[in-house]
Amino acid sequence: MFGKKAPDVLVVGAGPVGLYSALVLARHKIPVTVVDKAWRPASRAYALALHGASLDLLEEVGLVGRVLEKARRVDTVGLYEGSDRKAEVRLTAGDRRAFVAVMSQDRLEGLLGEALEALGVPILWSHRISHMEEAGDRVHVAVDKLEKESMGYGVARFDWTIAKSYDWKVPFVLGADGYQSFVRRSLDIPFPEVGKAQHFAVFEFETDADLGPEMRLVLEAERTNVLWPLPGRRMRWSFELEEFSGDELSRQKDRLLVQVGGDEYPVLDPEHLYGFLKERAPWFKGAIDDIDWRLVVRFEKRLATSFGRGRTWLAGDAGHMTGPAGIQSMNVGLREGHDLAHAIANVLKGDAGMEKLTAYGEGRTEEWSRLLGLAGAVKPLPKVDPWIAARAGRLQGSLPATGATLRGLMEQLGLHVE
Numbered sequence: 001m002f003g004k005k006a007p008d009v010l011v012v013g014a015g016p017v018g019l020y021s022a023l024v025l026a027r028h029k030i031p032v033t034v035v036d037k038a039w040r041p042a043s044r045a046y047a048l049a050l051h052g053a054s055l056d057l058l059e060e061v062g063l064v065g066r067v068l069e070k071a072r073r074v075d076t077v078g079l080y081e082g083s084d085r086k087a088e089v090r091l092t093a094g095d096r097r098a099f100v101a102v103m104s105q106d107r108l109e110g111l112l113g114e115a116l117e118a119l120g121v122p123i124l125w126s127h128r129i130s131h132m133e134e135a136g137d138r139v140h141v142a143v144d145k146l147e148k149e150s151m152g153y154g155v156a157r158f159d160w161t162i163a164k165s166y167d168w169k170v171p172f173v174l175g176a177d178g179y180q181s182f183v184r185r186s187l188d189i190p191f192p193e194v195g196k197a198q199h200f201a202v203f204e205f206e207t208d209a210d211l212g213p214e215m216r217l218v219l220e221a222e223r224t225n226v227l228w229p230l231p232g233r234r235m236r237w238s239f240e241l242e243e244f245s246g247d248e249l250s251r252q253k254d255r256l257l258v259q260v261g262g263d264e265y266p267v268l269d270p271e272h273l274y275g276f277l278k279e280r281a282p283w284f285k286g287a288i289d290d291i292d293w294r295l296v297v298r299f300e301k302r303l304a305t306s307f308g309r310g311r312t313w314l315a316g317d318a319g320h321m322t323g324p325a326g327i328q329s330m331n332v333g334l335r336e337g338h339d340l341a342h343a344i345a346n347v348l349k350g351d352a353g354m355e356k357l358t359a360y361g362e363g364r365t366e367e368w369s370r371l372l373g374l375a376g377a378v379k380p381l382p383k384v385d386p387w388i389a390a391r392a393g394r395l396q397g398s399l400p401a402t403g404a405t406l407r408g409l410m411e412q413l414g415l416h417v418e
């Protein structure tokens with residue numbers, strides 16, 4: 001299979017965006033291969049909710065039924081500070097399927113992977129892109145097949161070595177290779193920081209608290225805290241930290257179980273969790289059991305200065321990064337994968353010209369400039385609650401929606417997005 005025939009589109013990265021893009025391409029009957037340098041899929045929740053618009057995208061590839069079987073539905077967002085419930089946003093106020101479906105990222109990736117397998121699309125784990133260059137109407141790509149090699153005796157230790165390298169000439173590369181994107185760096189596209197990074201202490205646990213089909217945002221003067229109900233009796237709390245010095249943790253998407261011990265980072269001790277709840281969410285009274293995932297994550301705000309050129313284009317975290325509250329990175333990423341895959345398929349079939357891809361890139365820059373607060377403005381309507389008005393910018397990045405749906409949710413709060 002691999003090495004015999006180059007695909008028409010090489011998708012770099014088997015995260016949610018790469019897998020979804022590959023599915024769209026495969027349904028167009030475009031020969032596509034996915035490569036990922038990791039040795040296996042993600043094993044954790046990471047981004048955990050699908051916006052209504054993403055459910056429509058999943059319906060297009062025949063997966064929405066399977067997603068909804070396993071997901072937990074969220075219909076409202078409760079806004080809090082301290083003990084006060086300040087406002088409520090109804091996600092279902094607008095169009096047809098406007099609720100949010102809570103499902104862990106690894107489950108979503110699993111469903112996408114199975115759908116690709118059913119269509120015979122190769123997903124090559126332990127395959128890393130190590131060189132890329134456009135020449136004429138092809139992109140020349142070097143792919144290294146990585147292999148675990150046992151090192152030393154007595155104590156088992158492994159290192160990754162290159163077992164083989166392949167050179168492929170492909171008509172298009174779709175770079176969905178995450179925030180450290182090799183594809184983006186090969187194109188020399190800068191990825192500047194455009195806002196202040198945030199650190200969150202994240203805890204997932206079992207609880208008897210039942211807050212109904214609601215996600216909660218605790219918006220203090222400076223800090224944002226988020227509570228997501230998970231399928232079953234579980235919940236995820238994310239508390240924004242004013243400062244955190246363990247930056248070396250970075251935001252690496254770890255394919256192993258990530259469990260940073262409380263001894264190493266005291267902020268992750270159960271005592272700190274109880275302290276956060278007492279101070280920031282005194283209304284949360286549930287018993288806490290089985291804290292099975294706790295970590296500190298750094299979320300940067302970055303935007304690529306372009307989303308690609310010629311025959312190489314970016315989608316997902318490869319082009320943008322933002323805060324976690326509204327799960328916008330992954331959900332907008334899925335739409336990017338959708339739009340880019342359709343555009344590439346149409347170009348390959350001769351139904352569209354390369355300008356379709358340029359338009360894709362321009363649209364991405366425009367939308368993300370707004371979402372990251374670099375362009376456009378959020379204006380309080382007359383008589384809006386001053387508490388809401390003071391948090392207008394933060395709300396735009398924290399509600400689980402984008403585009404027209406997000407504008408509708410902001411209007412419910414008396415905020416107009418220009």
Ligand SMILES: Cc1cc2nc3c(=O)[nH]c(=O)nc-3n(C[C@H](O)[C@H](O)[C@H](O)COP(=O)(O)OP(=O)(O)OC[C@H]3O[C@@H](n4cnc5c(N)ncnc54)[C@H](O)[C@@H]3O)c2cc1C
Nearest residue numbers: 013015016017036037046129177178182316317324327329
């Ligand atoms: C601990 C954690 C918690 C998170 N929580 C949230 C949250 O609460 N809300 C939220 O919105 N987002 C959250 N995120 C971010 C979310 O996971 C990302 O937005 C999402 O994964 C982006 O999907 P993607 O497909 O664009 O990229 P990724 O999922 O990062 O996938 C990129 C893939 O590319 C592969 N790759 C990289 N370089 C190469 C190469 N040279 N060759 C081959 N393959 C390569 C990587 O191995 C990776 O599998 C979290 C992330 C982490 C790590």
